Amino acid sequence: MIKSPTISFDESAELLVKALGANNVADVSRVLQPLDVTETLEQLERLNTIERALAYRTLPKDRAIEVFERLDAALQADLVAGLQDSEVAEVFAGLSPDDRVALMDELPASVANRLILGLSEKERALTSTVLGYPQGAVGRYMSPEFVITHPELTVGETLARVRAQLDDAESVYTIPVTDAGRNLVGVVSLRDVLRADAAVFVSGIMKSPLSVPATQDAEEAARYCADAKVLVLPIVDAEERLVGILTVDDALQILEDAESEDAARAGGSEPLRRPYLATPVRSIVRARVVWLLVLALGATLTVQVIGAFEATLEQQVVLSLFIPLLIGTGGNTGNQAATTITRALALGDVRPKDVLRVFAREVRVGALLGLLLGTLGFTIAALAFSVPIGLVIGLTLLGVCTMAASIGGLMPLLGKAVKADPAVFSNPFISTFVDSTGLIIYFLIATSILGL
Amino acid sequence: MIKSPTISFDESAELLVKALGANNVADVSRVLQPLDVTETLEQLERLNTIERALAYRTLPKDRAIEVFERLDAALQADLVAGLQDSEVAEVFAGLSPDDRVALMDELPASVANRLILGLSEKERALTSTVLGYPQGAVGRYMSPEFVITHPELTVGETLARVRAQLDDAESVYTIPVTDAGRNLVGVVSLRDVLRADAAVFVSGIMKSPLSVPATQDAEEAARYCADAKVLVLPIVDAEERLVGILTVDDALQILEDAESEDAARAGGSEPLRRPYLATPVRSIVRARVVWLLVLALGATLTVQVIGAFEATLEQQVVLSLFIPLLIGTGGNTGNQAATTITRALALGDVRPKDVLRVFAREVRVGALLGLLLGTLGFTIAALAFSVPIGLVIGLTLLGVCTMAASIGGLMPLLGKAVKADPAVFSNPFISTFVDSTGLIIYFLIATSILGL
Incomplete structure (x- = not known):
């Protein structure tokens, strides 16, 4: 639709259906090969469950994991049924804690339990933080992996912390500032950190933080994140201690789902939990x-x-x-x-x-x-x-x-x-x-x- | 709604209406004083045009400019009519080029022309870049102020460029990479820049860029930005030269407006262009x-x-x-x-x-x-x-x-x-x-x- 690859989206779609119909794995792979993650997703979302599992298994490994991450939880659950146990364990471990919890909600309890037992201790702990909040609460969508700094640290020390956690933290562009008791006392943007002199204390450049409690309704929290135009919204517990962050892309996803729900209900039906063409007629x-x-x-x-x-x-x-x-x-x-x-x-x-x-x-x-x-x-x-x-x-x-x-x-x-x-x-x-x-x-x- | 100030949102709203009814400027100012920008906006959006102009004029100057920036263009235009020329010129100059163009679309042509003539030459040039695209095109919503880097520059040089333009650029968290002909050839995230060694060349860490043409429908481009989960979407002209960036918060705003329009039309009416309580009954x-x-x-x-x-x-x-x-x-x-x-x-x-x-x-x-x-x-x-x-x-x-x-x-x-x-x-x-x-x-x- 937007980029202009050598063949168009519609042509790819047609070739893909034809190759899947003929059970021709080599052709399926050839059609999917030149696509990026977003294009791959768009093609997969037009297939039925069996076709999708078949097409998914032809993807090169890194792209497969990225594609899996970005699928709706309902489609992820459909896929899980078509993958081998070792493949499932791998993609499950690769998901972020909030996405992992969303998928667990879609899976039979026995499968979900088996998967969570297969995680490393650290990942299991992160996952159970998110799992601890009720469905529909923003705590379910937050990321428990973030960089923090403290008012008494310098900008240089903060930048060193950021660099040390580049691989783990969900976002490093807005850094929550907490006191000794893990209470949220401010935020600094990475932009302000880069702008300030390395010897300046965080207390001198931090701004007063916006935050929402982890039990807050997810849609309200996402709307707040959007209205306040922040990239990261700190999430706190009942004692105002920082427990996670909501990133703007998760907020966008929450709002998109909420709007699909509102649109469906305004039209007198329940929202479909999968893309239209991927939803069976009986659903x-x-x-x-x-x-x-x-x-x-x-x-x-x-x-x-x-x-x-x-x-x-x-x-x-x-x-x-x-x-x-x-x-x-x-x-x-x-x-x-x-x-x-x-x-x-x-x-x-x-x-x-x-x-x-x-x-x-x-x-x-x-x-x-x-x-x-x-x-x-x-x-x-x-x-x-x-x-x-x-x-x-x-x-x-x-x-x-x-x-x-x-x-x-x-x-x-x-x-x-x-x-x-x-x-x-x-x-x-x-x-x-x-x-x-x-x-x-x-x-x-x-x-x-x-x-x- | 979310934070718990000493008095609740509803109490503030009531006090504000009372103070405005009594034309008591001191009381209006006292009610608005403790609120942050988002809360101030929420209160202003519940008032009618005259009350809003009155309340707005009691705001301290920096907050006034921030609040103005965040109002819908239709409400901004209402406000302009109630402000003095010098005040208008100041807030107009303070807007980003895309917001300025949105406001100009709401104003009488004579007012818009007068305002644009009052801008500095640089701001006028930036504004006319955005104005050059048709209404509804993503070019109208992009920011023409951004940092770029080049494949043959090092990570250290890129970071120096970022630091030099922290105040002007709309976003520094995703950096488009262009060649000598201003063609977009890649993007690097600030995260990757911080992660890499200073001597590494940008060509070694850049990723293949997603981009959309400036003439693309804004809603489609915004949806693409959301689906691809990027903070910044580069916008290119017909020759694939970089002309601007769409930031995720602008994309969110475009989607929110598009969804309001869809919801209204699904219910058989045209969308209101102002918040419900701020819309006159005849509208x-x-x-x-x-x-x-x-x-x-x-x-x-x-x-x-x-x-x-x-x-x-x-x-x-x-x-x-x-x-x-x-x-x-x-x-x-x-x-x-x-x-x-x-x-x-x-x-x-x-x-x-x-x-x-x-x-x-x-x-x-x-x-x-x-x-x-x-x-x-x-x-x-x-x-x-x-x-x-x-x-x-x-x-x-x-x-x-x-x-x-x-x-x-x-x-x-x-x-x-x-x-x-x-x-x-x-x-x-x-x-x-x-x-x-x-x-x-x-x-x-x-x-x-x-x-x-």
Whole structure:
């Protein structure tokens, strides 16, 4: 897509599928040979599990380890099943502690336990630091390998420490400063270290540190890292002692996953845990079916509402013509509000305490939208049918838009307040409540205006 | 939210609004005084334009400049209107070239021109490099200030270059390597520079560079930077000469904005260009009304479809009961597919050329979902109403789900192929087409089974 190798991405993809189909290992290897790690990943992520294991095993060893590291944990777990024990032990030992823990979460417990026992004592200790935090906490994503310095050391001594740990530390570009009790008291950037005279004390150039507790929600911590535009966010325990660092690339990965989740749930399905083309059809069905059932179940309420007004409909079948238009508009208005507030919550622009401000704004937005659409709806329906029908349509649109926007705006906040995913909470509720309430508004306005 | 200052975020917010309401500058200043840059930003982003200008002017000078730099360009432009010319010139000169160009895009041309004339010659040249690329291209977001080294220089010489440009360069942690013709030939990380002996030549430690052309779409380039997990992505011109660097924090910002846009459009509205609470109600209405009108206009097709089957409905009013449920399920299935494919496109997991693979998968997914829901629908409707009604509902669900999933999966790809935003393209089309087609399927099945 971006670089221009001798053959294009699409051509490689085609050749790869052909070679895999023919079980021609030499050709598979020839296609993958000229690709870099990122390109290799992109190709592997388009294959099914068996093809991927086959293609992976043709990779030269160093690239294989780098590629493995960069795969999603779910795909890593798929691969593990297709590799020999010795190969698995090797790639497992090569992973960083946070990636190792992510993979362990995907593996059967017996496999995970066997793998962790095969690690060196040091790696096992680092891994269990990360494993000690609950799933979803930033402690799970942090790196326990970092360089530190102290206020009473000089810049020259700090640079020597950095040089000594270049191979182990996850990042050396931001160096946390701790006191004798391992408490985080500052940070220095490598840039400032290079700028300062070697004899200057760290205390003279360090900046006040940003940090988050290891138990903090990973998405919030990642967002904080992004908003603060830092390359490294120190992670502390309950006593403010430094326990790890979150690097910006891990933060990016957390945010990308969180956004995939939000996008999926806004669209009424669970996120796929693998790239689309690498996900089996049955997993896609599974990610969608529960949501569809919940939404369909909610929609049976509309069957009952219409059933309750069946006599009205029998007198004026024309009313049924507008049902999809009216509840569709209600649903759209509700979704607009819910999507906006869900995103504002994710970005930290709105907090659960802002519920009254949000409600007041959405009532106004909904009423304005309803006024615009209602006027238009009245005009069209009055011309096409009759003035009373026009009035029913216009007033219903006004009522439905106001109701839908305010409910749509409230739901994500309510979801957040009860510690549910705002999108998961909003979606079925808006569909069910807004649709049924919209129909009730419609039929009440219709019966009173048309005198049914 | 994350740090625990003496008073909480919500308390600060409340005190700030109170002080601003009372026009009490001393109190405003007292509330903002203990906050760091990120906290100050979060508070400012909750205020309206006038309050924000007032609060901003109470900030101590260095923090004011830092805060200004970190505001969204639209909020910066709002602020400019409330500051004195000399203040504006100062913050403008303090911005990095890419941020300066983003702000210029928001300002009236006369103001932008006046500001650029006030810059030093060097800053003006840097700014026009960035300005030279079209909106949406990564060249607009790159930094033209960077340190470079050459293959024939030593590590010691490279480190001296880095030290000499610590104040100007946007990042010094990844150093592009260019040849005599300014062509990018490699990159070295500062980590590798620190690790190597001072006498070693750069050619001995440099790695092959990743790069993107300056005219590349910014979101694609940012995604590439994130996927490749690099802190700095070199940007080259058409002749492969280095013209700038994209840093990971700029990439993060590009992705965050792109994701806000995708989320808004998936929810059927345009993205707000300011944080929610900082956006006037009329701007929110504007962001939503066009979409609502387009969707409502599309929905008038459903009015006509039902109108065409009015006679059928008059005979069997019971059929109108299921309209919201059936088209709701169709819409949900279509949205699920569209959301999944839109996200997969954004992540590069699926390409427009994959259209046949996607279609084949979505037909299978839709048919399986339809089979599950249809069986359930048949059972419930047969028990509650009659077996023929059950058959109508069950078969309609099967047809509607298959149709909706395949259309929903295709639309984002079609949108991408005609260079439209996949979400913008999909949303109205799915609503309109899937709803109307769903109704046609419903009434055709109903008339043939019920013999109407």
